[in-house]
Amino acid sequence: MIAQIVFALILVAAVALFTRNIRRIARNIHLGKPQVINDRKAERWRTMALVALGQSKLVARPVAGFFHILIYAGFVIINLEVLEIVIDGLFGTHRIGAFLGGFYDFLIGSFEVLALGVLLACVVFIARRAIVQLPRFHKPEMKGWPSRDAMIILVTEIALMCAFLTMNAADHALQAHGADHYIQAGAYPVSAAIASTLNLTNLQPSTLIQIERGAWWFHIVGILAFLNYLPYSKHFHIILAFPNVWYSKLEPRTQVSNMPRITGEVKSMMDPSVPPPEPAPARTVAGAEVPERFGAKDVFDLSWKNLMDAYSCTECGRCTSECPANLTGKLLSPRKIMMDTRDRAEEIGQVIDAKGKWEDDGKSLHTRITDEELWACTTCNACTQACPVNIDPVSIIMDMRRYLVMEESRTRPALTGMFNNVENNGAPWAFGPDRRMEWTQE
Ligand code: SF4
Ligand code: SF4
Numbered sequence: 001m002i003a004q005i006v007f008a009l010i011l012v013a014a015v016a017l018f019t020r021n022i023r024r025i026a027r028n029i030h031l032g033k034p035q036v037i038n039d040r041k042a043e044r045w046r047t048m049a050l051v052a053l054g055q056s057k058l059v060a061r062p063v064a065g066f067f068h069i070l071i072y073a074g075f076v077i078i079n080l081e082v083l084e085i086v087i088d089g090l091f092g093t094h095r096i097g098a099f100l101g102g103f104y105d106f107l108i109g110s111f112e113v114l115a116l117g118v119l120l121a122c123v124v125f126i127a128r129r130a131i132v133q134l135p136r137f138h139k140p141e142m143k144g145w146p147s148r149d150a151m152i153i154l155v156t157e158i159a160l161m162c163a164f165l166t167m168n169a170a171d172h173a174l175q176a177h178g179a180d181h182y183i184q185a186g187a188y189p190v191s192a193a194i195a196s197t198l199n200l201t202n203l204q205p206s207t208l209i210q211i212e213r214g215a216w217w218f219h220i221v222g223i224l225a226f227l228n229y230l231p232y233s234k235h236f237h238i239i240l241a242f243p244n245v246w247y248s249k250l251e252p253r254t255q256v257s258n259m260p261r262i263t264g265e266v267k268s269m270m271d272p273s274v275p276p277p278e279p280a281p282a283r284t285v286a287g288a289e290v291p292e293r294f295g296a297k298d299v300f301d302l303s304w305k306n307l308m309d310a311y312s313c314t315e316c317g318r319c320t321s322e323c324p325a326n327l328t329g330k331l332l333s334p335r336k337i338m339m340d341t342r343d344r345a346e347e348i349g350q351v352i353d354a355k356g357k358w359e360d361d362g363k364s365l366h367t368r369i370t371d372e373e374l375w376a377c378t379t380c381n382a383c384t385q386a387c388p389v390n391i392d393p394v395s396i397i398m399d400m401r402r403y404l405v406m407e408e409s410r411t412r413p414a415l416t417g418m419f420n421n422v423e424n425n426g427a428p429w430a431f432g433p434d435r436r437m438e439w440t441q442e
Pocket of ligand 1: 319322323324325326332333334376377378379380381382383384393394
């Protein structure tokens, strides 16, 4: 009974903490500007089924894709087992699902095979990072916490799978002993081999119960702890990948969105009967007024979808490994753009948590992302094409550039002449529109 009470308390605390952190991240995402995305629903569901559920973009790199699918399928399906563990933990039962008979045996057997697959995949992923030293995992933005985070995730998954198999191996041996409470249920293709290799049946039932209970507690407490680690980790993508893909951009990748206010200004300039657009009123975000800006100075000027992108980033670096700017030695890394955006949203969230409202800290997104990075982008969209969860770093880059040009008059020297020409001549060339046809007369 005491074990059940302790388990219930741990479960309630873990769920409460996780809910609090989810609300914090949702609040941070909504620091961004409102944007309505609910068009072409059938296409959105199809894209989500293909890209998020089917992992279609991951298999563009078959080896990594195969192992990722193994981890993804294994982790999702094995977690069905968690449902049984939770019920058993709350009600003091053991293998409550055993009434399913042969189907239960099939489930437990499949979980074990998948657990072994997850273990193998995690070992391969650790080797890719630590031994093979894949370049995309060793770019400057991956130094320190991002690399540690990736290792923590992989080692934790290995530990959880080991606990799961140990628990089953001890259970299998206890079933062979005919121990009380350990009913004959389940099929154990992997853990039976472990039990036999380690001669577990030679151990006393009391020792086996200690091993089984120890692994059971480690497994479930580990899962609940891991759940609460997610909001602080790139692994949060397992929560956001699906909605992020659903809300992803369906227009052609290279289509650049117009700024409605500027479009209105141009229309009014071309046709004096069209009144110039009214400036949008300032938004109130976390108790502070955020004025309308041209482009993006800070996360408040990006859309909520840009911020959801940032929280969905898996830091896999596929975007950076395809980026022509990065490949030719420029500072720009689209992965870093997403990491910086998320870190800035987190930084603002921490100020709001500490002070109860947003107070300007004198920093902005531009404190983290330099002009040099922004201007290195060719807008080729190789990054958006490569991203396995349809993240769009280019729209953030474009909005930050717009801010530089329109609010700060900060451009690259090579572009200054072109911008002046656009402003004075309505075209990038140094000739007025009245001289546009002169070439036909030569
Ligand atoms: S769009 Fe920009 S950031 Fe993305 S791959 Fe091309 S150059 Fe790199
Ligand atoms: S933006 Fe996409 S491709 Fe780039 S690191 Fe993040 S998840 Fe990977």
